[in-house]
Amino acid sequence: MAGEIIYSDIKFTCRTESDAPQSQVSHDYKHDESGSGGTNPAAARLGLQGKKSGSVVAVWVLLCVCVLLVGVVVSLGVFYAKQQEKDLQSYQHLNRSNITVETSWLKKQLSLCNRSLSDATNSNRGCKACPPGWEFGVGKCYYFSNDSLPWNKSAGNCITMGGHLVIINSEEEQLFLLQTMKNKMIDNEDKFWIGLSDAEHESRWIWMDKTPLKKNVMFWLRTSEAKEPDNWTDNDKYPEGEDCARMGEKGKEIKKYSWYDAFCWKTLKRVCEGLAATQTCKQ
Numbered sequence: 001m002a003g004e005i006i007y008s009d010i011k012f013t014c015r016t017e018s019d020a021p022q023s024q025v026s027h028d029y030k031h032d033e034s035g036s037g038g039t040n041p042a043a044a045r046l047g048l049q050g051k052k053s054g055s056v057v058a059v060w061v062l063l064c065v066c067v068l069l070v071g072v073v074v075s076l077g078v079f080y081a082k083q084q085e086k087d088l089q090s091y092q093h094l095n096r097s098n099i100t101v102e103t104s105w106l107k108k109q110l111s112l113c114n115r116s117l118s119d120a121t122n123s124n125r126g127c128k129a130c131p132p133g134w135e136f137g138v139g140k141c142y143y144f145s146n147d148s149l150p151w152n153k154s155a156g157n158c159i160t161m162g163g164h165l166v167i168i169n170s171e172e173e174q175l176f177l178l179q180t181m182k183n184k185m186i187d188n189e190d191k192f193w194i195g196l197s198d199a200e201h202e203s204r205w206i207w208m209d210k211t212p213l214k215k216n217v218m219f220w221l222r223t224s225e226a227k228e229p230d231n232w233t234d235n236d237k238y239p240e241g242e243d244c245a246r247m248g249e250k251g252k253e254i255k256k257y258s259w260y261d262a263f264c265w266k267t268l269k270r271v272c273e274g275l276a277a278t279q280t281c282k283q
Contacts, residue, residue, distance in 0.1 A: 129276040129278055130142075130277070135180060136276060137180070138173050140276055141163070142166065142177070142274075143271070144180065144192070144271055145269045145270045145271075147269070148268055149268075149270065150264060150265050150266065151193050152264065157272070158195075158270065158272035158273075161272055162274055163272040163274030164272065165193060165195030165208050165272060166271040167196075168217065177247070181248040181271075185248060185250040187250065189268075191262075191268045191269065192246060192247055192268060192271045193244065193246050193268050194246060194259070194271060195208035196259075197244045197245065198229075199244065202231070202243075203229075205245070219256050219259050220257060222257050231243075238263060242263050242264075243264050245262070247259050247260070
């Protein structure tokens with residue numbers, strides 16, 4: 001038939017020499033040259049091989065991209081690590097420089113302090129702990145006046161001199177004041193105001209700095225004849241009573257319990273207290 005190609009499936013078998021070669025046709029195929037007949041097996045195999053080749057190329061391309069990305073990441077990591085190490089070295093160098101500068105400055109300041117301390121020590125050998133007219137005792141300066149004033153004016157006078165009416169904080173201070181007063185009393189009225197009063201609230205005794213009187217540091221007179229404070233009113237002649245504290249009694253044995261309450265308007269001498277220039281330098 002014109003325009004048709006006939007394919008045959010021919011099988012060959014080997015036989016002995018005595019056998020003659022034979023051929024066998026099992027099937028016949030017809031293929032229309034126009035392509036309208038059956039499928040070409042060779043072409044199918046070629047198409048399958050093409051697809052496999054394309055897949056292999058894609059896999060290789062992806063593998064190369066992955067390797068490239070890994071290389072970039074590793075390179076960036078190495079660069080970052082080197083940059084960090086470089087920054088750390090720069091910081092350490094700068095820090096060492098700052099420490100060196102600060103150490104030098106501290107050494108210089110220490111040298112200046114030692115020099116100042118040496119100068120102060122040398123000058124302290126002839127120092128005066130208290131201003132002229134004041135006396136040094138128990139780490140403070142005290143002024144024992146020669147003139148007499150009411151309690152309020154006495155308090156104001158001590159302030160203008162840079163101190164305040166004395167605040168007694170210990171038995172040692174009380175005894176020091178009594179001993180010093182003994183040498184300054186001339187007549188029986190040489191008594192001294194201290195910075196203690198209950199003028200604001202009766203029986204609530206407070207010091208000049210507004211601290212309350214402590215029970216373990218109070219030295220009111222206690223005898224069989226008198227018990228201070230008694231807030232005496234002189235038979236109601238002075239109904240406000242006695243609201244200010246004084247100490248000192250000429251001619252009597254020095255006893256630490258020697259405080260009296262008195263009328264604040266009375267004129268008495270005073271003891272002012274101030275800070276000492278040093279706790280160790282004595283007059």
